[in-house]
Amino acid sequence: MSNMIKKADAFEIVNHWTTAISFFLLVVSGFGFLFHIGQVGSVFGGFSQMRVIHNYAGLVFAASLLLSVFSYLGEALIFSGEDVIWLIKGGGYLSKTGKVPPQGKLNAGQKGFYLLLLLAGIVISASGLTIWLMPGIRKWLLLSHLLHNISFDLLLIAVTGHIYLATLANPGTFRIMIYGTVPLEWARKRHAKWVQKMGF
């Protein structure tokens, strides 16, 4: 497999799955809470236990989110003119023939997504922690409750898009989260600048 290129290391893979799984648990239990879904509650062994799982999954989520900073934040913070054009062109997803400028290791959309994830993730974690650990202060409680739910809605929509783009919309992408590598060609098309920088 000489024409493969490594896009994610083991740490990133593990951490991503940690985020993903905790997020999944949080969403499912969150839905259980939001809509009083008894079946969800029973799956978790009752609502009380679900609350415990939700809280600790939240901790895990927050931790993995913080760790992800080492992997992505540096890249995500640098925006170039090409990124702007990428964004204007909708990442080339708007038509079958969409053409976009060459991108680095993360394309502009991924950068944006990551920043949103990070921000909303921090808000949802912080507000969740507030509800959990500072109960009884009504003002904080109400603010946290509001922010928790706003960020939840944002994350829910963004992550759905993320999953789609990383699976169906871009066949071959998903393997990064298994092997860490992608075909060189695949990478050239999508992350030309990065491939170049890597010396291929």
Next chain:
Amino acid sequence: MSRKALLISPELCIGCRGCQTACKSWNQLSAEKTQNKGTAENPPDLSPNVYNRIRYVEVPSAANPVRWLFVSQRCMHCGDAGCMKICPAPGALYRTKEGAVAFNKEKCIGCRLCIGGCPFNVPRYDAKDKIAKCTLCSDRISAGLAPACAKTCPSGAIRFGDRDAMIDLSKKTGYAKVYGEADLGGLGTLFAFRDAPAVYGMEEKPAIPESVIFWNRILRPLAYWGLGAAVAASLLHYVAVGPKRDEEVKKDE
């Protein structure tokens, strides 16, 4: 079954606090170690062991040293109950057939969100972090008895009956403005006030916090619809535009 309610008349209350003792005694709540802090009012706040209390309110008076009012504080059994609305655990707070807002400690998950939802700062939590508050004596009223506090009150300051009848009674005895007649879907704890609610230390227009309403109207459905829309959009894209295939990329070259 018609909705039941308490009618509380501070003008008739003599501050004897039989209601506090009766409530504790019926609900088997333990006593608190209190201190005299320069007021006869005690315990100082609602607590998991204090479902109701009399606030001794002193307001200035022209004719007398003070005007001394005795105002009962307890759950208002809101028709539109913020505590129930915000509560994430089904069955932890529930409405009885008499219209009371009761709780089930087994189902309470101890998240304390109901503090945020309640416009009257009523819910409290016991040592096991379970909700505790006035239940309108739902166990008594479902058996056809008056709530313990109403039964004990010597002066008629707490009366209990069909909600409509209580409103009538209040109006007939000259208290035209019944606190809680319409607010919050109608309260199950009505007050017959002679003056503005503020005089008695009560909110003029009690309301569920706007953020909770916003959450309930917008954010909550958005979780549902937002997820649906995102999935639908993805599918639509997949069908209409289709995935980025490497072959196509090749062709492009």
Next chain:
Amino acid sequence: MTNHWVDLKNSDVILVMGGNPAENHPISMKWMMRAQEKGGKLIVVDPRFTRTAAKADIYAPMRSGTDIAFLGGMIKYILDNNLYFREYVVNYTNAPFLVNPDFKGPRDLSGLFSGYDAETRKYDKKTWSVQMDEKGLPKKDVSLKDPHCVFQLLRKHYSSYTIDKVSSITGTPKEKLAEVYKVYASTGKPNRVGAECYAMGWTQHTVGTQNIRAMSIIQLLLGNMGMAGGGINALRGESNVQGSTDHGLLFHILPGYLPVPTASVADLKTYVEKLTPKTKDPKSVNWWGNRPKYITSYLKAIYGANATKENDFAYSLLPKPDEGMNASWLMLFDQMFRGGFEGFFAWGQNPACSGANAGKVRKALATLKWMVNVNLFDNETGSFWKGPGVDPKAIQTEVFLLPCASSVEKEGSITNSSRLAQWRYKAVEPVGESKADSDIMNELYVRVRRLYQTQGGAFPEPILKLTWGYGDARTGKVDIHRVAKEINGYYLEDLFDKKATPPKQFGKKGELCASFVHLQADGTTSCGNWLYSQSYTQKEGKVINMMARRKTDDPTGLGLFSEWAWCWPVNRRVLYNRASVNLQGVPWDPKRQILKWNATKLDKNTQKPGVWEGDVPDGPAPPMADEKAGKYPFIMRADGKGALFGPGLADGPFPEHYEALECPLQANLMSRQRINPAVRLFYGKKGSQEADIFVSCDVRYPFVATTYRVSEHWQTGVLTRHLPYQLELQPQQFVEISEELAKEKGIANGHRVVVKSARGEVKAVAMVTNRLRPFRVADSTVHQVGLPWHFGWQFPEDGSAGDSANLLTPTIGDANTMIPETKAFMVNVEKA
């Protein structure tokens, strides 16, 4: 109460003075507020703005101990403005009576009545008498103009009680006085009625009896006695204090308010002669003229077959105090303090906290050889030997605690303030080894009797000859129904009305008496307490416990509830109700008709026309206008008249304002007599004890203090301090002080302070409040403080409650009753 709880709803004006019903008699407020709902006015006069005051239409502050000045001003106001009910006053009171011309009052004698002896502090009452005509009837001037008539003397007596003077004594603002007087005096009209409610705030003063007398005068002037919605209503401080007083709790009365004979009243004949009131007026019922029947039936009840005509119905066995001996509370503990007693039963009481000058009481207990403490819980009395400042090793007293049952653990009757005897049932068995009081007494009696039987003794007969048929043979326990029946009384023979032809039988041997009307002076009936005759009776052979009745019919709508339980006398709900009608028997106020004479209806018993309809009348006789048989309404008085002039009391026939023993003033603004001249002083004479010290107008103790109770506790708190729920509501001793005084003393709300009197001190939490305001008295500022007396060192065990406020109160009593003056004394308050 001359009236009853529910009756308060019928009032146009209710004056609450000397009481705090919202806190101490909560249920009464229900009825007072009903009256208010119908437009009635509630007036509260109190040094503090209490929870009752919070409900009042008019609140007037008044310095503790100045009630007579306040009420005297009202009497003057009523007389000056002609607001009295003239027809009532002329016909139903002694206003027209001509008084002995030698009688002089405080306006003539600078604060004294005629006949005073400063040496003995007693009055010779010779001149306090009414002039009699040749027929032995009081001389009268129905025009009320004669300068010697009671009415004119009354006017003269209160002539100096001007609003200015009253205000400068009481500290009540003048406008408040005028407002209260105006509103209350409005009840002098026949169609308006006012009621008064009092409690310990009136009785616990050196002028306690006269406080109530002053109000009686007002009520008679306004025609409020005997009326529904009227009366003078003593709100009792305990659920059964009325009952225990009826049954001879006090040292000077036997059950049914029969006087206790002194040693000089050697035989029954003398008793009857000396102690039976007499009248020559055929229109006066003079109910106490029946006293021979009641005392004889009483002797038959307690000595049974041992009481015979031959042995003077065992009268000689009745205990009799020596001449002049006073066995009231203060005297008993004074005696004990001086080592006069060997043993003491503290039965259902806690004198170490409840007794005035409790510090002295605690020292007195230490002189005892033994003490038996009968109570639900141990208390400060039983544990006095390990109390604050006491060295247990120095105490020789052996203390026994007999645990007794609570009220829900036993059956029996209690009599509330409405004179309503209600039967109660046992809910649960007594806890542990505790027993009903009656069972403890039973066992005690049986054992003492056995000792007398086996070992003899100095004077065994009073014990050995008692009837004691209460024990159930099987269980040895007292059958409380037998006690109740003995109180009601039995026919001991078949009895006939000999005036009827043929003689009609009214009593069957062995049956329960129908009522006290049937009691006899010849030993053919027995009755433990004539007032209660009819409470447990027999109709057509069937035994009926009237006190257990529970019917809620109210045909008049006036709230008489005549078939709910039973009240003395003979279920009469409003006393002196014959005064509620005019001379022809027509109600003064048809809206409040409790009684009405129906001249045409046939009487069931006599088959003659003329019956009373409504409540049980004060005697069946026709109304006063009836030439032949008409009677006066005030049947308990020998002259049949309401007493504006009351020569029976020790300290004067008219109430006069005197300052409390300890007061903030150098002199009484009303006269040269600072304190009640007829009180018995404990301190400041030969042989007096330092423990009884008092000070007055002394810079070291500049503030007036009063003690009181709160809703959340009962008496010394022995029953309520042990209830965690009650303690939670009122956890500790506090003292209410005004914001002005707090500022002067640098005390903040919630601070710990020490309250000191000449006799002791207590720690308390300062409750700084506007509910108490400084008074303007005699052109200077007088501060008043108040503190409850529910607490004690013994429980809660951590001492967090504080000690009894009675450590502060003085040893001094009312001139007539010797009730201690705990409602007005002087203290200082300092930061702790």
